[in-house]
Amino acid sequence: MPTWILLLAVLGASLTGCAGAPPQQTAARGLPKVYDVRELLDAVTARQRTDRTAILQVAGHVEDGTHGPGEPAMTVGGTGALRIEDSGVSVDFTQTLTHSGEAPKSTGFVVLPGQVFLRLPSAQPGDPRPWTKVDAASGDAAERTLATLATNIVDSADPTADISRFADASLVADASDDPVDGTPAVRYTIVVDLNRAAELEREPDVRAQLQQQVAGGMTRISSTLWVDAENRPVRSEARQDMPGIGTLAMTADYRSWGTPVLITPPPASQVR
Known part of the structure; x- marks a missing residue:
């Protein structure tokens, strides 16, 4: 599988959410904090239903042990927007991968309820039809894989997707005040019990x-989510080992919640 496809899949798995266990608590100083997954999920979800939209920026790198300190084997970057509606989550996102010593490669995608469009790195400059419409029900295995990857991207773009999915197998290991770019926020450290998650998973x-x-020896996955005073997700971080590639460290920042964004399919004349 090409590296850019694998990273799309990992991106969907790496930006995971939060959880809980003890009852709600309020710190003597700083912002209020919750330690129950359902309370946290309800608060963030309610805020998202009000705001609806946000700008997303992703940055990360892959360490493979063959490069020196500060010299990652690959860097990952991306920008986009998301819109949360009753019918589902829409995303317009461009991801750029840069291998050490190679030119950057960009993958674009637009995902709307029931529609998936991809602009692959193989698209040539000046190509009048750089976009491909992907059918999740296609008989072609490669096309179904691309549709699944796009779904993973949507899940990663929605900060509550994995919070909801793995809530009953997770706990909040820590909740601390930690501003993000000057904005007061609570940093939640979340741990997912993979054995428990596997037992509960229906898909x-x-x-x-x-x-x-x-089976590969991973029993827990940890991630971090920052939530501001208005229960808006403002940042998430995660690290994940990728066999044969290295360790992916990824940060996603959410900005401008509530600002109108335009997410539309590419022009029909540009779609294969």
Whole structure:
């Protein structure tokens, strides 16, 4: 599988959410904090239903142990926008991968409820039809894989997707005041019990992936989410080992919640 495809899949798995265990608490100083997954999920979801839209920026790198300190094997960057509606989440995003010593390669995608469009790195400059419409029900395995990857991207763009999916297998290990670019925020450290997640997962493909991770020696996955005083997600961070590639460290920043964004399919004349 090409590296850019694998990273698209990992991006969808790496920006995971939050969880809980003890009752709600309020710190003597700083912002209020919650330690129950459902309370946290309800608060963030309610805020998103009000704001609806946000700008997303992703930055990260892959360390493979063959380069010196500060010299990653690959850097990952991306910008885009998301819109949360009752019918689903829409995303317009461009991801750029830069291998050490090579030219950057960009992948664009637009995902709307029931529609997936990809602009692959193989698209040539000046190509009048650089976009491909992907059908999740296609008989072609490669096309179904691309549709699944696009779904993973949507899940990663929505900060509550994995919070909801793995809530019953997670706990908040820590909640601390930690401003993001000058904005007061609470940093939540979340731990997912992969054994428990696999037991509870209903989708066979996802359950198989979780079981494979457990069989490979991974029992827990940790991630971090920053939430501001208005219950808006403002940042998430995660690290994940990718066999045969290295360790991916990824940060996603959310900005301008509530600012109108335009997410539309590419012109029909540009779609294959």
